[in-house]
Amino acid sequence: MIPIRYNLRNLAVRRATTLATALGVGLVVFVLAAALMLTEGLRRTLSRSGQPDNAVVMRKGSDNELSSSIANTQVGQIASAPGVKKDADGRPLAVGDVVAVIFADLANGKGKSNIVIRGVTPEGIAFRPEVKVVEGTLPRPGTEEVMVGRKIARRFEGLDLGGELELRKNRSAKVVGVFEAGGSSYESEVWGDLDYVAGAFGREGMVSMVRVRLESPALFDGFAAAVEQDKRLGFDAMPELEFYEKASEQTAVFITAMGVIIAVFFSIGAMIGAMITMYGAVANRRSEIGVLRALGFSRTTILVSFLFESVLLSLLGGLLGIAAASTLGMVKFSMMNFQTFSEIVFAFEPTSEILISALVFGGVMGVIGGFLPAIRAARTAPIEAMRG
Amino acid sequence: MSAEATKADDGHTKPRADKPTIIRCQDLGRTFWRGKERLDVLEELDLEIPEGSFEALMGPSGSGKTTLLNIIAGLDRPTRGRIEVAGKSLGDLSEAALAKWRSQTIGFVFQHFNLIPVLTAVENVELPLLLTKVPASERKKRAQTALRVVGLEDRMDHRPQQLSGGQEQRVGIARAIVHDPKIIVADEPTGELDRQSADDVLTLLERLNREFDKTILMVTHDPAAAERASVLRKLDKGRLS
Numbered sequence: 001m002i003p004i005r006y007n008l009r010n011l012a013v014r015r016a017t018t019l020a021t022a023l024g025v026g027l028v029v030f031v032l033a034a035a036l037m038l039t040e041g042l043r044r045t046l047s048r049s050g051q052p053d054n055a056v057v058m059r060k061g062s063d064n065e066l067s068s069s070i071a072n073t074q075v076g077q078i079a080s081a082p083g084v085k086k087d088a089d090g091r092p093l094a095v096g097d098v099v100a101v102i103f104a105d106l107a108n109g110k111g112k113s114n115i116v117i118r119g120v121t122p123e124g125i126a127f128r129p130e131v132k133v134v135e136g137t138l139p140r141p142g143t144e145e146v147m148v149g150r151k152i153a154r155r156f157e158g159l160d161l162g163g164e165l166e167l168r169k170n171r172s173a174k175v176v177g178v179f180e181a182g183g184s185s186y187e188s189e190v191w192g193d194l195d196y197v198a199g200a201f202g203r204e205g206m207v208s209m210v211r212v213r214l215e216s217p218a219l220f221d222g223f224a225a226a227v228e229q230d231k232r233l234g235f236d237a238m239p240e241l242e243f244y245e246k247a248s249e250q251t252a253v254f255i256t257a258m259g260v261i262i263a264v265f266f267s268i269g270a271m272i273g274a275m276i277t278m279y280g281a282v283a284n285r286r287s288e289i290g291v292l293r294a295l296g297f298s299r300t301t302i303l304v305s306f307l308f309e310s311v312l313l314s315l316l317g318g319l320l321g322i323a324a325a326s327t328l329g330m331v332k333f334s335m336m337n338f339q340t341f342s343e344i345v346f347a348f349e350p351t352s353e354i355l356i357s358a359l360v361f362g363g364v365m366g367v368i369g370g371f372l373p374a375i376r377a378a379r380t381a382p383i384e385a386m387r388g
Numbered sequence: 389m390s391a392e393a394t395k396a397d398d399g400h401t402k403p404r405a406d407k408p409t410i411i412r413c414q415d416l417g418r419t420f421w422r423g424k425e426r427l428d429v430l431e432e433l434d435l436e437i438p439e440g441s442f443e444a445l446m447g448p449s450g451s452g453k454t455t456l457l458n459i460i461a462g463l464d465r466p467t468r469g470r471i472e473v474a475g476k477s478l479g480d481l482s483e484a485a486l487a488k489w490r491s492q493t494i495g496f497v498f499q500h501f502n503l504i505p506v507l508t509a510v511e512n513v514e515l516p517l518l519l520t521k522v523p524a525s526e527r528k529k530r531a532q533t534a535l536r537v538v539g540l541e542d543r544m545d546h547r548p549q550q551l552s553g554g555q556e557q558r559v560g561i562a563r564a565i566v567h568d569p570k571i572i573v574a575d576e577p578t579g580e581l582d583r584q585s586a587d588d589v590l591t592l593l594e595r596l597n598r599e600f601d602k603t604i605l606m607v608t609h610d611p612a613a614a615e616r617a618s619v620l621r622k623l624d625k626g627r628l629s
Contacts, residue, residue, distance in 0.1 A: 001518065009506035291502045294463055295563075296491025296519045298484060382463045382490075385502055386454055386575055 022317035029321025035259015083219030096207025119197025136177035147177035149187035274369030290384025310370020318362025417468035444617035495564030499576035554585025
């Protein structure tokens, strides 16, 4: 084999071309990694809202909280299904929320966006121990007070502590607290009293969805069978984690598809760049390649060596790309969740799988971009050595 | 057709008629096409070179010297005729087999030295050994020994651009001998050198021929270089004269 240092030093000698090509590849890897990190960020943010031993019950045919409605009187039936855990006082751990969406002004004055408004009971807050007030206080039951998720607290007009938010005409809410919820999607919501929110949106006597805590995740099938048994009630049950996974699906597919499409388009340019660089390398080193062929190195060895050099070049770019993408971990991103049509804030989540995949993508670009030049190199006749 | 000019009593190695033939060309021809124009660069060429001789090949530009050298070294194939080198009929070898044969049998010395610029002297010399099963540590030792033979033990870690032309050519010679080939082919080895460096290189080639029994075939335009060979052959219009 031709020693690796031959390729490394040749890349170092042509440092300006090497760097320019690597930056092109790096940009593609950066875009791809960023899109995948965004998808992962969304998925994790939504999945943090779910618990493995929780189950959700919705109206049959609904796929999100906005389109589902269950009468308050039916909550008790759901809560009495087998497998539902009970608290210290023997009451089943089951809560129903009212979920609605309002269209509100962004704080930066750049338009409007949707906010999820969740009406909850004190039991509903206690049901989610990850929810903690970090500024101000909890809203008092039966009042127009609301608390705001940390991620959107300053993104919308009126969501500052002490601010006022208009839920509906003449139905304003006063912000008395800011809460965290373990980085989950709840942090992109506004929570108020169940009855006040239901009244504001004309949904009295209804909840959107019921959440129950099971004795164990293994009991889900029995619980679901009991809840879904009565066809007249028309309920669908599913594990909470699965619900959030589905909630992220459309948006995740959209982000991934956008990222991949952009990366693929960019990669065509980067591959052409790598190809031009490698063609240049082959042309400049024609005599050298001839010498290697004259000394007895086979066509395959030459092909592999030049292909390897192209991959090295691309991996260098890939490393630059993933290094740049890794810094995005600190950046927060806000976009529409297609499931609820509301704004959700999440961070880029760099994982080793994503970074490795993006790097491999860079390497593949090197293989594709370097293939034709490597073939040209391998076809160099040994007699070229004599031509000097 | 074969012609040999033997120098006598000049202190140099004489052709060894008693030795077996190592290079044999029979009715060799090589034709190139430039568009529709036919160029017969070599024609009906017969040649026998005994093992261990040091032969110079002279002739005007376009006479076919380098083409003949290329064919003998297995870099090119004849259009007609038969060529046998070191017991192998080169026409019978596949391209891969020919490459392997070259790596074992031939040492190359080029006019333009043709060292790999990004590799040090010792790394350049080591290249032919990468095609063998010699372990890495042994490869380096052999490359260092070859550089000592050519008097460059103090330039082992220098890159080609840090060496003079004469030193570069000596590295080229070290590369040509490191894998102990039977034959060294040299294409204008002094063409790029000043007189002193050319003399040093020719002395080295003589030494390789005399002390290490290498068969050397050298193409040259330089009469002073040809003088140093034991046999001088002249080629004109594709025929030995």
